[in-house]
Amino acid sequence: MDIKLERYYQLKQLQKKIEQELSELRTEITKYCEQEGVSEAEIGSYKVKIVFQDRKEFDEQKLYEALPDLELWRMLSKPDHGKISGLLKLNVITEEKIKDTFMVKTVPVLQVFKI
Known part of the structure; x- marks a missing residue:
């Protein structure tokens, strides 16, 4: 071992x-x-592409106020996108309930391909 x-x-x-x-x-x-x-380019034998994704950044205080059930808050403990998405998918919480608790941030995602 x-x-x-x-x-x-x-x-x-x-x-x-x-x-x-x-x-x-x-x-x-x-x-x-x-x-x-540029957001796409071919350089040598590689192609680079930058795509943009929207990511939610939660405001901890607003989220806490939107989820008054302490059990839900304990499940989250911190704003964790994966856990929040899981609760939404299970219909434990609704998108409407948390709509004002986050900002959407667009971030670049790099993709590199061999051509």
């Missing part, structure tokens, strides 16, 4: 390094596309 724990730890450390490098590269590529004024 010691070997498995050691390998798990090593992989988690490697994952952190990879995620950090991916984040840095994503930022550089996105900035390049912004500077060039």
Whole structure:
């Protein structure tokens, strides 16, 4: 078991390094596309595409006020998009009830394809 724990730890450390490098590269590529004024480009044997997604950013206080049932609030504990989506899908809460508790933020999502 010691070997498995050691390998798990090593992989988690490697994952952190990879995620950090991916984040840095994503930022550089996105900035390049912004500077060039393009959302799609073919560069060498790669195609880069930036698509925009809307993400909800919840206001914790407004969400708390919209969900007065303490049991619901305990289930969330913090505004977690996945948990809130789950409660909406299960019809535990309605979109109408939380409509004023978040802002929609458009964020760029980087896609890179080998052509």
